[in-house]
Amino acid sequence: MSRRKARRRALSLTSLIDVIFLLLLFFMLSSTFSRFAEVELTVGAAGDGGTADAAPLFLRLAPDTLSLNGELVALDALAGAFPDVEAEAPLVVLVSMAAGVTSQRLTDLLGVLRGVPGIAPTVLGS
Template identity: 40%
Template sequence: MKFHRQPRTENGINLTPLIDVVFLLLIFFMVSTTFTRETRLVVELPEAEGQMTEAAPETLEIVVAKDNSYSVNGRLLVNREIDTLMDALEEVSAGKRDIPLVISADSDTSHRAVVTAMDAAGRLGFTQLRIATQEPAEEPQ
């Protein structure tokens, strides 16, 4: 005697089409997304409160202009590279690392240019680093 078996029915959901759709959505979002790279940090430089002090007679000053160019003790550098800045600091300081170094930057200067100046001073071993600020404007009463 031959018995006929009932065909088995699957109890569950086939997930293959669902996974296909999820991967298609993932690929679509990866391809259609655009990434923006921020190259400039917007930083409002601090304002100092307190009395002005007389600068020491022998100081080095790095001025960072609005266009991110550097000048050391009033002498404009030929480019914006850190090596050029380090060479100029080395020449002006004549090997003295205990001279106070003041960094003055325009308020519209990128933060990267100021950090580059600080990095150059740190690499050369200057220990007395100051950042110049301006006094806050008087508020009308």
């Protein structure tokens, strides 16, 4: 008995490439390129000292703790911890970060500060 060798056909990759391009086109057209949220960020720089009527508040952000002028505060209760200021100039809050603070933690803090009226947060650089 002689065995016949089965000939294999070469696979065509043309249809696979077409499917990949169609998927790419679908995902590009179905995605949105708008920004969901923006966080305004003011960075302290040399020569930024101005004359303010009220002394700035010092906010220390650590990976697990948060302190406002040396007193521990929970992130949820931070909005109520600020004094009521009825001045024309916004109250300056200096934000200092400890080592190991993630960008998500800083974004959460700035999101809370954004909801407090009359606050101008300034993130101190290293």
